[in-house]
Amino acid sequence: MNPKTCEEISGNEIMECEAEHYFNNLDTSKAYGPDGIPPRLLKECSKEISSSLCSLFNKSIETSGVPSVEESKRYIKTAESCYRGTWQSKPGEVGDAVKAAIRAGYKHIDCAHFYGNEAEVGQALTEILNELGMNREDVFITSKLWCNSHAREDVIAACQTTVKNLQVEYLDLYLIHCPYSFAKGMVFPRKPEHRKDILGYDKRRMSETWKGMEELVHKGLCKAIGVSNFSSTKVAALLETAEIVPATDQVELHPFLPQPGLKKFCEENGIIITAFSSLGSAGRPRYGEADPVLMDEPLIKEIAAKRNCSPAQVLLAWGVNYGCPVLPKSVNEGRIKQNLETYNVKLEKKDMTALANIGKKFRYLPMEVFYLDGDTQESFWDGEQ
């Protein structure tokens, strides 16, 4: 794995091309999707999605992690690609990965406008669903609102762009990608003069963004809405004015970053934590030579040898047993299948206890690009670790 420099990341042209889609002039009055949800059900809507996200994980805990294949297929989470897919993948790679994942039995595709590849994902999805005789309802599609579209009036256009790119009529789940905002039109601040476009976190602005997200549910564009990269402090602030409780908070989560405080807070409020970078995000943009490699951690390898599985499977099984859907990213067909087969892996209570005491803390995606002067990793993440 070659480390990536900031210059390589910021040199990405794809995202800038995609940015023009944010402000296209789609018909905002159209109610998308066959399943427009009546307002009286709105408060229940997120809960329903949450329980479907959750059910496998309750089940797997009850049955020591071995639900039926059909149940696994319905609920295991995959990701079409993350930064690597956009920044490092050759054309066609993401589409092929989506097709391989659906063929293997994955049902959840985790996308984001920011990844710059939703059009390719959408085309691949359309083709593979046709090929396999599957319907739109057979897959669960998540996408995310980027940080330059946080103004309430921009939310719907951003979502419509994503829906159009993905060639669908509605999203199952749409997330605020990060609680930190960029100025309108700023895709990614890469030069010193862009610093003025980093607006940081603002409680009132997030509350307004969330109102825009709620409008998407009213219009039938999204079945559920949620957040990503929110600390418990920021989720609590959102809940003060939210009409719909976020279905999920998608955050970095693995044995080096188990975030027990956030998890407890979300559980108490009926919010599912979804885990990203479960495998240690080897393809992340700011890859430091000194960073600990999660899959090389001796304890993980030891448990993998004992349970006759791979280190990646130990990490995914940890997420499942911890009660959180996982989103492993792979563009390799063999690893895509291997990750799905995690449901054959049984971790014992003593494994979970050992992993809880792993003794290392590390955040692979600290997201410094959003930091304002004086921010530290500790303050930025509200002490969550």
Ligand SMILES: NC(=O)c1ccc[n+]([C@@H]2O[C@H](COP(=O)([O-])OP(=O)(O)OC[C@H]3O[C@@H](n4cnc5c(N)ncnc54)[C@H](OP(=O)(O)O)[C@@H]3O)[C@@H](O)[C@H]2O)c1
């Ligand atoms: N909301 C957010 O802000 C956010 C942030 C980050 C990620 N995410 C989501 O979470 C997904 C996953 O996170 P991530 O991309 O950071 O990293 P990750 O899933 O922790 O790791 C992906 C890396 O692991 C490799 N890999 C996958 N399966 C493997 C296996 N069985 N054995 C060995 N290596 C394996 C992949 O390589 P190959 O592809 O070559 O297999 C890739 O290099 C993203 O794609 C995205 O959908 C969301």
